[in-house]
Amino acid sequence: MEHPWEKKFPVNAKDYKLYEDIGEGVSATVYRALCVPLNEIVAIKVLDLEKCNNDLDGIRQEVQTMNLISHPNLLKSLCSFTNGHNLWVVMPYMAGGSCMHIMKSAYPEGFDEPVIATLLYEVLKALAYLHENGHIHRDVKAGNILVDLNGAVRLADFGVSACMFDTGDRRRSRNTFVGTPCWMAPEVMQQLHGYDFKADVWSFGITALELAHGHAPFSKYPPIKVLLMTLQNAPPGLDYERDRRFSKSFKELVGTCLVKDPKKRPTSEKLMKHHFFKQARAVNYLARAILDGLSPLGDRFRTLKAKEAALLGQNKALYEDKEQQSQVRDFTLVIKKYSVMH
Structure with a gap:
């Protein structure tokens, strides 16, 4: 064919x-x-x-x-x-749409573990290829994981991927500030020493939590607050009490990705060998497990857009200028503190 x-x-x-x-x-x-x-x-x-x-x-x-x-x-x-x-x-055209839209439409509490393992393993194959060829994706998240009706999974690359081979010379890290705050690695936020492909591994860990819970950690907070919490708080993870439905190996996988020091995170290639992925299945399993019974993508998108517009109207008070200014001031102070410490 x-x-x-x-x-x-x-x-x-x-x-x-x-x-x-x-x-x-x-x-x-x-x-x-x-x-x-x-x-x-x-x-x-x-x-x-x-x-x-x-x-x-x-x-x-x-x-x-x-x-x-x-x-x-x-x-x-x-x-x-x-x-x-x-x-x-x-x-x-990926007719199943993104994992984010699938969750918002039908799985608000997140997916079951075999579904997560299957999705993440396909994403890891894409990341290993990108990293091997000198690219950093820089925006790994459920909204960029697309599924076709047969269950095929593709990582979308809509606008923030950066090639590290510029004019033939390998540039080991990037200094530009892009990506989505909830999924952004601490070193990307700090903008001190640049960052490399290990930033994608952090985002991959956040995406694992997103697929498990139906939303990313800190997703209910404004962007500046997310930046502050990521820098100041311990890394998020799967809770041994709250997340009892998930296996120990899944909790370990997330923990190895969400380490603040990028040097201590595994490569995408090494992650593929993690025992968590023993439960990954053939992709046609995804078609049965998460796509059966879903309405067409255009209809789902229109419904979600209407819901989000209503929600945005309700939450407008969160984004008043005064509040944003005070958060920007806080963020500047935190970045200065980190600059002194590091």
Whole structure:
């Protein structure tokens, strides 16, 4: 069978018909779409270049990275082109949607352990490939783990992956501040010494907790508070009392990832050998275990969007300017304290 990325996809907007939106970010919306000449359903990320703070180099690098990567557990770009002030990135359509949306729709308390083991093992294969080839993903989370209707799992790479091979020289770490605070490693927050692929291992550990509980640790707090808690508190983990339904090996896996010193975290390749993954199953198990009975992705996304809009209205008071200013001041003090200590 011919894979979608082996076909020649057209690079003109008129050859695509956009359907409903299935995902969105600050400056981009993802649509289910039809590639008319090939009669194939795809996903198209439409990026508004005017909302991207003119970071065209970063966008170009992202698209270049997506074109170069080739691994069955990574979402590949099929083609990309500009249309007016938008950049269109055409990708395979993953009809199950993201693990975050699946949990929000049907598993608010998180998944069972065999499901988590199967998902995480597929993600680890993608991370091991990226790290081996000099890339840091920098935004590993359930929202970027996509599942197809047959249970195939792909890690999406929507905009913050960075190549460590710049102009042919290996750069061991990055100094840029990107990613989502709940999943962000302490060394990324501190912005002191840069960071390397071990930052993904921390995010992987946070994602394991997210899949177990239906949400990431600290997810109910504003971003600045999350940064403070990550730097000041002991690392989160699975509680031996509260999380009795999970095995000792799962608790150990999370513990090995969520170590504040990145040098003490295992590599993604080493993690693949952890005994927790003995319970990982073939991916078609996921189709039966978590996708059966779910409504179509577009419908789910629309329902969740309406729920989140209502919730945002209720919680608006949390994000008043005065509160944010005081949190930024606190964060600056903490960063200064860490700079002195380290």
